[in-house]
Amino acid sequence: MRLSACTLMLCILWLTGCATLNKTPKIAEPDWSMNAKIQVKTVEGERQNAIIQWQTKDSATKVNAYNSFSQPLFSLYSDKKSAKLEAADGTEKTAANLDTLMLESLGWSLPTKHLHTWLLGRLAGGETHTHYDQGDLSSFDFEQFKVELTKYQFFGSTRLPSRVTLTHPHFNVRLIVKSYEYSP
Secondary structure, eight states: OOHHHHHHHHHHHHHHHHHHHOOOTTOOOOEEEEEEEEEEEETTOOEEEEEEEEEEETTEEEEEEEOTTSOEEEEEEEOSSOEEEEETTSOEEEESSHHHHHHHHHSOOOOGGGHHHHHTTOOOSSOEEEEEETTEEEEEEETTEEEEEEEEEEETTEEEEEEEEEEETTEEEEEEEEEEEEEO
16 A cells, blocks of 8 residues: 555544543443544645544444545454454455554554544543633643644534544644434
């Protein structure tokens, strides 16, 4: 795969990890689904866009990624036991968990276990320099990331950020949420 495809794959892997790696005790993970656009820009100036369909049910996650012409890029399957990526060209990668898959594929990992909470506009723990705008969580730092949550809107009866931007020294990721459904 080209570097930009690997960068996009990394971001999708990172996004899907939030539902499978969150180990908050005594709180069941909700079933939820999201359709979103993801934009990735590397320090070298490479850009990649994709549309993702993300579904988490019974602690298992499935993500399908498509290019702007609705052609499949890859599918990701993740549960508490393993993670598997199937590229459109038929190649597969597997690992015991999402973080391991990311490390083996790309040599580094993202904060996957916190993303789901951030997508809800909440802090997950370990964040610093938190800022709020009119009562909404708007930005914070986490490890090497600057995270911005913007454009809050209602998805059903839940008010959530519709844009999440993560800035890392080596890349930027913007997630633009188009639809979100939640079933506790």
